[in-house]
Amino acid sequence: MALNHTLTHFEQPGDRGYSVGGAYAGKNAVLTHGGSWDNGNPYENAPLHLDQLLAPRLTSLGSADADGYSCTTTFPGWTGPDPPAMTVYSYPGNGSTIYPSEVAREQPWTPGELAGIPQGRRTGPYLLVFVDAPGQSTFRNPATLSNATLDGPEGPVAVATVDGSTPVPTGGTLGPYMYPGGFIIPRDPLAPGTTYHAHVVVTFAGVQTARDWSFTTSGGDPHSKLTAKHGKLSFASRSPQPVQVTFTRSGGRHAPPVTIQPGATVSLSLSPGSWQACGHQPATAVYAGYDRCVTIIVTGVPKLRLSSGRVRGHRVQFTVSYSPVLRGRRATLTITPLMLRCGGGSCAKIPGMPSTRKLVLSGHAIFLPLPLRGHGLELALDTTAFQLRDAPWTAAHTSASFLRISG
Numbered sequence: 001m002a003l004n005h006t007l008t009h010f011e012q013p014g015d016r017g018y019s020v021g022g023a024y025a026g027k028n029a030v031l032t033h034g035g036s037w038d039n040g041n042p043y044e045n046a047p048l049h050l051d052q053l054l055a056p057r058l059t060s061l062g063s064a065d066a067d068g069y070s071c072t073t074t075f076p077g078w079t080g081p082d083p084p085a086m087t088v089y090s091y092p093g094n095g096s097t098i099y100p101s102e103v104a105r106e107q108p109w110t111p112g113e114l115a116g117i118p119q120g121r122r123t124g125p126y127l128l129v130f131v132d133a134p135g136q137s138t139f140r141n142p143a144t145l146s147n148a149t150l151d152g153p154e155g156p157v158a159v160a161t162v163d164g165s166t167p168v169p170t171g172g173t174l175g176p177y178m179y180p181g182g183f184i185i186p187r188d189p190l191a192p193g194t195t196y197h198a199h200v201v202v203t204f205a206g207v208q209t210a211r212d213w214s215f216t217t218s219g220g221d222p223h224s225k226l227t228a229k230h231g232k233l234s235f236a237s238r239s240p241q242p243v244q245v246t247f248t249r250s251g252g253r254h255a256p257p258v259t260i261q262p263g264a265t266v267s268l269s270l271s272p273g274s275w276q277a278c279g280h281q282p283a284t285a286v287y288a289g290y291d292r293c294v295t296i297i298v299t300g301v302p303k304l305r306l307s308s309g310r311v312r313g314h315r316v317q318f319t320v321s322y323s324p325v326l327r328g329r330r331a332t333l334t335i336t337p338l339m340l341r342c343g344g345g346s347c348a349k350i351p352g353m354p355s356t357r358k359l360v361l362s363g364h365a366i367f368l369p370l371p372l373r374g375h376g377l378e379l380a381l382d383t384t385a386f387q388l389r390d391a392p393w394t395a396a397h398t399s400a401s402f403l404r405i406s407g
Contacts, residue, residue: 002067007033025062029073036065039292043072046106047126048177054091055179056080056130057138075139078179082134086209088202089181091128094213098125099288100220101189111183114168115160124150124157124186129211131180131204142175143204145182152196158187161200180204192220192286219283224262224290226279231268233277233296235260239287243279247296250274250390272300272391300393302326306381309402311370316402318366318379325393326361331383333357335368338376338403349403351378376403 001007003016009031011023030049035042043049053061053072057080063072092098103122104110110119117123127150131143142164150157163182164175184200195216202209222239235243240262247255250273258266260279275296283289304326307319337352359366361383371377378401385395 001069007031007069025071025073028075029071032070034068036070037063038065042070045102045104047104047111047128047183049106051128051178054128054130055138056089056132078138083132084134086131086133086204086207088209088211089130090198090211090213092215095215097216097218100192100217101125109169111162112160112185114162114166114174115185117160117185117187122189124188124190127184127198129181129184129200129202131202131209133205136205138179140176141180142173143180143182143202145184146201146203148184148200150184150186150196150198152191152194157190157196160185160187190217192217218288220287222281222287222290224281226277226292226294228277228294228296232265233260233268234265235262235279237262237281237290239281239284241281241284243281243290245277245279248276248278268296270296270298272298272393274390297392300325300391302383302393302396304381304383304396304398306379306398306400308400309377312367314370315367316370316377318400320361320364320366320381322361325388326383326396329361329383329386331359331361331381333359333366334380336378338378338401340374340376340403349376371404373404373406376401
């Protein structure tokens with residue numbers, strides 16, 4: 001998909017990147033562009049896609065995120081055993097918590113569109129209903145929903161229902177696109193931090209089964225955001241709660257945690273390496289909690305220094321100092337001869353042809369032949385950037401010069 005810049009279930013021979021395995025996966029998967037599992041379930045607000053991922057008989061799947069595209073197989077993994085008796089499942093489950101609203105978006109249409117709810121309109125959370133029975137196929141075997149109700153503290157909530165028998169614009173019904181069951185869609189957002197009771201009657205394989213369950217909505221979206229940039233960690237949120245951030249380096253090492261108030265920024269002092277900064281913001285009566293991790297790559301900046309030259313008999317000594325991380329690393333030494341030319345009351349250093357040599361940083365002194373009077377040396381010492389375990393390090397550079405005026 002990335003190579004051909006298109007979101008598609010169908011790979012064609014001759015397409016860039018075509019493979020038999022990829023063609024099989026595409027036809028048996030849910031797809032998305034612009035989302036990845038790094039930030040949670042990218043199909044959470046795509047109800048038909050989510051339905052396939054929550055299918056009760058799903059036992060295994062394969063998933064790949066690459067270049068802004070995500071592909072997760074579903075149908076081939078619907079291989080779980082028959083239940084012992086007809087069973088109705090729901091999402092959210094009984095006694096669980098879910099967000100109070102969502103904006104469903106997916107192609108070719110959302111279940112809400114089939115019930116007259118325009119795509120992109122904010123509704124309550126889609127309630128998914130699944131049914132299974134011994135000896136029944138999970139494919140193209142639609143169930144129907146009836147008598148669906150949703151009640152909260154203020155009374156009944158207006159809902160729409162969609163199931164496998166619902167017609168679709170392309171002809172036929174919704175059944176081939178979903179697991180046996182259906183959707184109960186609150187037409188408007190639910191109240192945050194509130195408990196609701198749902199009821200539905202499911203007809204499947206000629207048998208009617210009722211399902212009653214309760215769930216609670218989480219607080220409203222705090223619109224929290226944890227951002228790492230230029231050695232600083234910033235936190236923004238509508239909730240008044242601070243975020244507690246823990247730091248874990250690749251390999252398991254930890255750094256002291258920090259607490260950041262909404263709207264505040266802290267400077268980081270992490271050692272070079274790859275870090276995960278994970279923030280937890282507690283929920284309040286008004287706002288939901290927030291949990292998010294961000295990756296922080298801290299680049300090391302090694303120190304490298306050459307002292308001015310000092311005469312040691314018939315040689316000039318330049319002292320080298322460097323960070324321990326540079327010990328044993330190769331460096332390039334560039335030596336440029338200098339000649340002092342004076343006239344008209346001023347003098348200028350005229351550089352000659354430079355030469356280079358490779359050396360290993362293991363000692364702390366460089367000795368060179370002592371130039372003639374009126375001549376000198378200009379030295380430049382350079383290392384390249386390198387990777388040490390999980391830490392990138394920048395290149396290092398230093399220079400020094402020596403001019404023999406007399407003696």
